[in-house]
Amino acid sequence: METRELRYFVAVAEELHFGRAAQRLGIAQPPLSRTISQLERRLGAVLLERTSRTVSLTEAGAVLLREARAALDAVEAAERRTRRAALAASGRAGAVLASKAGASSELLAKLLDSYAAEPDAVTIEVLLCGIGEQERLLRDGRADVALLHLPFDATAGLDTEELCTERQVAILPAGHPLTGRPHVHMAEVTGLPDLPMPRWPGRDGKYPDGPGPQARDHAQLLQLIALGRACWIAPESCRAQLRDDLVAVPVLDAPTVTTVIAWPPHSRSRAVAGLVRTATRL
Known part of the structure; x- marks a missing residue:
């Protein structure tokens, strides 16, 4: 398989739409469809189920999507490391x-x-x-x-x-009843109905299902906690970064x-x- 074919397949598998995939790749749709069909014939496997309205992955297609992502990541990593090695050899890195x-x-x-x-x-x-x-x-x-x-x-x-090992603390909004305690347990924090744990995007950029709010980065997470929309369990060293409207409480049974x-x-x-x-x- 060629890296071009893998890139084409990943685009279709992620978009589940040949038109959007072609637009994302900057090519016309007919050559994209031909490439996917040729790939299926060579592998002897149906990768995508197509109807007039929908496109979906088969089991074989799901396997190739996982493997193709890993292969393309490896190719890109090899390119970056080679360029960095060349810079290192020249003394400029x-x-x-x-x-x-x-x-x-x-x-x-x-x-x-x-x-x-x-x-x-x-x-x-x-x-x-x-x-x-x-x-x-x-x-x-x-x-x-x-x-x-x-x-x-x-x-x-x-x-x-x-380098170091540390305990974990629960990050809570100032004024929450648990902030008056000297310590808490995991079950007390993870079971708070009013302060659910946030959801982080996966590798594909999609958020998992769940009751917690979506968080993209650390700054957004702290804002959500301060607003009383979430809580978080983090290493104790994060105390130094906390704002006045946040409180850290030690979690006795959290893993170090x-x-x-x-x-x-x-x-x-x-x-x-x-x-x-x-x-x-x-």
């Missing part, structure tokens, strides 16, 4: 560090300041992203190194160093969170090596 917005802020600031004081320090670009995005940025080559949080982020296939610095095992970046050395020393 810095590094890109991904971190979840609002998390590990104090640690991140200390890390950047300490690394900048090193005699061989280079420019570090920081990508602040949404929940869980830093792992994907690292794996697809858009970041060279990342701060990840166990047990929420997956580290399989990455090299890591543990371990922050790690992670990088691809094949990395040969001197900047990444310097960041890891600085982070573990801190």
